[in-house]
Each structure stands twice: as C-alpha cells, then as structure tokens.
Amino acid sequence: MTGALWLAALCLLPLCGFPLLSHPAFRAFSIPSRIVLSGAAGAVLLSAAMTGAVLAGVRWNETAIAVTAVALATGLRLLLGKESAPPLPPEPPRAWGGIAHLLSAAAVVCAALAAWSGSASSPDLVFFWGAKAQQFAAARTIDVPFLQDGFHRFMHLYYPPLVTNVYAFATMLAGRMAWTAAVMTFPLLLAALAAGLPGVLGTLLPRTAAAAWSALAIAAVAYAGMEADVGGNGEMPLLLFETLAVALLASPLARGGAVQLLAGVLLAGAATAKVEGFPFAVAAAGLFVALGAARGRRSAAGLRLALPTAICLGGWFAFGATRRLFFGYAGEGRFLDLHAARLASVARMIGGSLFATGHGLPWLAPLAALLASATTLGLRRAAWIPLGTAAALTGFFLFTYLHRAEDPALWISWSAARIFMAVAMLLVIAGACSTDSAPPSPRRAAPSRR
Numbered sequence: 001m002t003g004a005l006w007l008a009a010l011c012l013l014p015l016c017g018f019p020l021l022s023h024p025a026f027r028a029f030s031i032p033s034r035i036v037l038s039g040a041a042g043a044v045l046l047s048a049a050m051t052g053a054v055l056a057g058v059r060w061n062e063t064a065i066a067v068t069a070v071a072l073a074t075g076l077r078l079l080l081g082k083e084s085a086p087p088l089p090p091e092p093p094r095a096w097g098g099i100a101h102l103l104s105a106a107a108v109v110c111a112a113l114a115a116w117s118g119s120a121s122s123p124d125l126v127f128f129w130g131a132k133a134q135q136f137a138a139a140r141t142i143d144v145p146f147l148q149d150g151f152h153r154f155m156h157l158y159y160p161p162l163v164t165n166v167y168a169f170a171t172m173l174a175g176r177m178a179w180t181a182a183v184m185t186f187p188l189l190l191a192a193l194a195a196g197l198p199g200v201l202g203t204l205l206p207r208t209a210a211a212a213w214s215a216l217a218i219a220a221v222a223y224a225g226m227e228a229d230v231g232g233n234g235e236m237p238l239l240l241f242e243t244l245a246v247a248l249l250a251s252p253l254a255r256g257g258a259v260q261l262l263a264g265v266l267l268a269g270a271a272t273a274k275v276e277g278f279p280f281a282v283a284a285a286g287l288f289v290a291l292g293a294a295r296g297r298r299s300a301a302g303l304r305l306a307l308p309t310a311i312c313l314g315g316w317f318a319f320g321a322t323r324r325l326f327f328g329y330a331g332e333g334r335f336l337d338l339h340a341a342r343l344a345s346v347a348r349m350i351g352g353s354l355f356a357t358g359h360g361l362p363w364l365a366p367l368a369a370l371l372a373s374a375t376t377l378g379l380r381r382a383a384w385i386p387l388g389t390a391a392a393l394t395g396f397f398l399f400t401y402l403h404r405a406e407d408p409a410l411w412i413s414w415s416a417a418r419i420f421m422a423v424a425m426l427l428v429i430a431g432a433c434s435t436d437s438a439p440p441s442p443r444r445a446a447p448s449r450r
Contacts, residue, residue: 002174003181007188009170016042016069020076020265024084025258033199036192040244041262043237044269044312045069047165051315053141055322060140062172076265080258100211104194107215107222112187114226121183125232128155133167134177144323158326161316162272163234183231189240190225194218200247201432204382213432216369217243220424224362228417234274235418241269242280243425246389249288250382250433260304263288268308272316275329276396276419281309283392287385338402346401349409353416363424370431383433390426 017038026034049068053060114120132155135146147157171177197217201210221239230236245266253259267285270277285305293301320326354360374383397419401408 002176003178003184006170006174006178006181007184009173010166010185010188011039012066013040013042013046013166014038016046016066017044017073018042019070019073020262023077023080023258024082025080025256026085026262028085028203028253030199030202032195033197033202036196037200037244037262037266039192040196040240040269041073041265042069043162043166044241044265044272044308045072046169047162047272048072048268048312048315050165050169051142051161051312051319055315055319060168060172062169065169076261080261083256083258085253085256085258094208097208097211100208100215101194101198103215104211104218107219108187108191108194111190111222111226112184115183115186115231116180118183120186120226120229120231122229122231122233122235124234125179125182128159129163129167129233130177130179130182131155133164133171133182136164137168137171137177140172142319144325147325156330158275158320158328158330159234160272160274160277160313162269163237163274166237179232186225186231186236189236190218190222193221193240193243196244197247200244200251201429203251203253205432205435209435210432213369213428213435216366216431217425217428220362220366220428221421223358224417224421224424227357227362228421230418230421233418235421238270238273238277239421239425241266241273241277242284242422243429245270245281246284246386246426246429247432249284249292249385250429254288254292255294257300257304260288260293260301261308264305264308267305268312271309272312276393276422278309278313279396280389280393280422281306283389284385285309287388291381291384291388338399339405340402342402342408343398346398346408346412349412350397350401350416350420353412354420357417363420363427366424366427366431370427370434373431373434377434379430380434383430386426386429386433390423390430393422393426394420 014035015038017040020041021034021038026037029037046065046069049065049072050060052068053065111120135143139146142161146152147155167177167182170181174181194214197214198207198210201213204210205213225231225236228235245263248254248259248263248266251259254263264285267281271281285302288305289298289302317328354363379387397416401412404411
C-alpha cells in the first residue's frame with residue numbers, strides 16, 4: 001500500500017505543471033504529450049520550490065510545496081502572453097503506427113518485469129538517492145547535520161537536488177520511503193516517455209514515423225537500462241528531461257518563445273537531476289541558439305533556455321555555499337590536470353563496456369537507423385542539435401574519465417553504459433530529424449501571435 005501511495009504521489013506532478021501546459025501555445029502537442037510535459041515541468045518546479053524553502057529556512061509542507069509549484073507554473077504561463085499554435089489535424093490510423101506503439105509497450109513491460117524482480121535495481125538507490133531522500137523527508141528539509149557527518153561524505157553532497165527532492169516529496173506523502181516503488185520509477189518514467197515522445201516528434205514528422213522513432217528510443221533505453229541496472233537512480237529522470245527537451249528543440253514549433261521556455265524548464269530539470277545534465281543543457285541550448293533560433297531573436301531564445309537552469313542550479317549552489325557544504329561541483333585534482341596518455345585505453349574500455357551491454361545494440365541500432373536515414377535524405381539542419389549535443393556529452397565523459405589519477409577501469413565498467421544511454425537517445429532524435437516528412441500542414445506551422 002505504501003508503495004502505491006509513493007508512486008501515486010509522483011503521478012500528481014502533472015497537476016503542478018498543468019497551468020503552464022494549458023497555454024494555447026502547446027495545443028499542437030497531443031494530449032498524452034501535454035500530460036507528460038506537465039509532469040516533467042511540474043517536477044522541476046516542485047524541486048525548485050523545495051530548494052527555495054530550504055534557502056529561506058522553511059521546513060517542507062507537502063501542500064505548501066505543491067501550491068508553490070502551481071503558482072510558479074501559473075507565473076510562467078502569464079509570461080507567454082497570447083502566443084498560440086494550431087492543433088494537430090486528424091490523421092487516419094495506420095497499422096505501422098499501431099505496431100510501433102505495441103513495441104514501445106512491450107519494452108516498458110520488459111523493463112517493469114526486470115524492475116519488479118530486482119534484476120534492474122541500482123545500488124546507487126541505496127547508497128545515494130534513496131538514503132538522502134529518506135533522511136530529508138524525515139527532517140522535512142535538506143538535512144545539513146546529516147550531510148556534514150564525515151561518515152556521509154561518500155554520498156556526493158554536491159549532487160544536484162531534483163531526484164532526492166522529488167523522492168522526499170513522495171516519501172512525505174506516503175509516510176515512509178518505499179524502496180521497491182523507487183525502483184519502479186524506471187518503468188514508470190519509461191512509460192511516460194513512451195506516451196509523451198511520439199506527440200512531440202509528431203510536430204516534426206507524420207505520426208506513424210514519429211511512433212516508429214519513439215519505439216526505437218524506448219527499446220534502446222529499456223534494454224540499456226535493464227543491462228546497466230538503473231532502477232531507482234537518477235538516470236531515468238535525467239533521460240526523460242533530456243529526451244523531451246531535445247525533441248522540443250528539434251521541432252519547428254521551437255521557433256516560438258513558448259516552446260523555448262518549456263525546453264528551458266526541462267533543461268533545468270536535466271541540470272538539477274545529475275551532474276552531466278549541466279553540460280548537456282549548455283550544449284543543447286548553445287546549439288539551438290546557433291542553428292535553430294531566428295536571427296535577431298537569438299538573445300531572447302538564449303535567455304529562455306538558460307535562465308531556468310541558472311536559477312535552479314544557482315539556488316542549489318547558494319545552498320551549498322551558505323551551509324559550507326560544497327562550492328560548485330567536486331573534482332579530482334586540478335581542472336586541467338588530465339592524463340591524456342590514457343585516451344586510447346579509456347576509449348577501448350568505454351567501447352568494451354558498451355559492447356558488454358546487450359552486445360552494444362542500444363547504441364548500434366539507433367546509429368544504423370540514423371545512417372540509413374541520413375544516407376537516403378542527408379542530415380538536416382535540426383539533426384545537428386542532437387548530434388552536436390551527443391558529441392559534447394561524449395567529450396565531457398572522456399574528460400571526466402581522464403581527470404582521475406587512478407586507473408578508471410572499474411569506474412568505467414560500472415558507469416559507462418548508464419551515462420552513454422543519453423547518446424543512444426540523441427542518435428534516435430537525430431535520425432528522426434533526418435526522416436522524410438509529409439507535405440507542410442498547419443500542425444508544422446510555427447506558432448503565431450494573435
């Protein structure tokens with residue numbers, strides 16, 4: 001019963017983000033997509049409200065936090081003015097689209113069975129995410145004395161707060177931490193992605209093609225997630241934010257300020273979910289400003305994409321500094337003290353780790369689909385946003401592995417498959433951007449001003 005209540009608390013997140021997604025500028029997205037986008041935005045705003053309460057010295061109250069998140073979503077909605085977008089026109093159902101949705105559902109079921117059996121459980125849930133969330137829920141704040149205890153320094157105090165905040169919120173509502181329910185966030189968020197991604201890609205592609213590319217993304221993430229044991233850790237929340245944000249930026253609707261602001265909120269979610277979410281957000285936002293934003297509006301687009309991350313992550317760093325817990329992200333030695341001689345061996349170890357994860361299929365299948373699409377039609381301009389982000393992320397991972405003085409072999413063996421799941425997803429979105437689309441229709445028109 002506690003586990004059901006804990007997961008039900010997460011299902012309340014769409015209500016927190018509903019005021020923002022109820023704006024007419026988002027009616028081009030399907031109803032399932034708007035629900036999922038509401039939930040993702042709601043999680044970001046809920047976490048921001050919780051961090052703000054900690055900074056203000058106010059203990060957490062579930063109702064007050066949720067109301068604050070709704071108020072933030074309402075404020076963002078008011079910023080959008082009268083921008084609007086046409087709704088999706090009806091399309092006749094096609095058999096291939098139904099098959100693609102069935103494949104996505106099958107991947108989610110497999111992930112759910114793996115999570116329920118415990119074979120996809122992450123040890124990091126016990127050591128980091130769940131342990132901190134349980135303690136913070138009991139203290140009804142981010143427990144500074146707990147984090148200051150020398151025995152707890154291994155819990156990575158500087159890790160961004162979104163996952164532990166949301167887990168603590170669910171724990172407060174349920175009455176206690178539900179560990180099995182936390183593991184089940186892997187299939188739950190995978191199902192959310194399966195419901196939300198086709199509608200976002202559907203503004204770029206015909207719905208059948210959008211469903212097919214979405215099914216490939218869901219299958220790749222499910223397979224890699226089961227093999228890499230991501231149940232309950234920060235990987236699946238990070239992937240949800242990253243996937244939806246880049247899909248939004250690849251959409252022609254991203255020429256409008258509303259979609260840019262929503263993408264900025266989701267990039268803030270990525271940046272406050274895991275450390276690698278910050279370089280992801282910087283790369284994705286920068287590439288969109290350079291390649292996707294209209295000339296003369298690039299500064300405004302950059303602000304919409306960057307400001308939510310700056311506020312959310314700035315609040316977290318302000319908490320760490322004022323409590324003398326951490327100052328920015330922790331590192332290994334001096335920033336530019338790299339062991340470049342290990343580059344070839346590190347690359348081989350990463351390749352070996354990815355191949356050991358389902359024979360590399362979660363990455364090889366998206367790469368093959370991308371190459372087939374690009375060979376036929378060429379790479380379109382929008383495809384360089386996910387491809388450039390994948391390249392930047394890969395560079396960041398290599399930099400991180402080369403930064404440690406000790407042999408990184410063991411570290412790579414347990415982390416590479418997890419962190420490179422984002423690259424598989426980016427390859428899928430790049431392939432979707434290079435797919436032949438139907439003739440222009442109202443649903444592909446840019447948002448207009450009334």
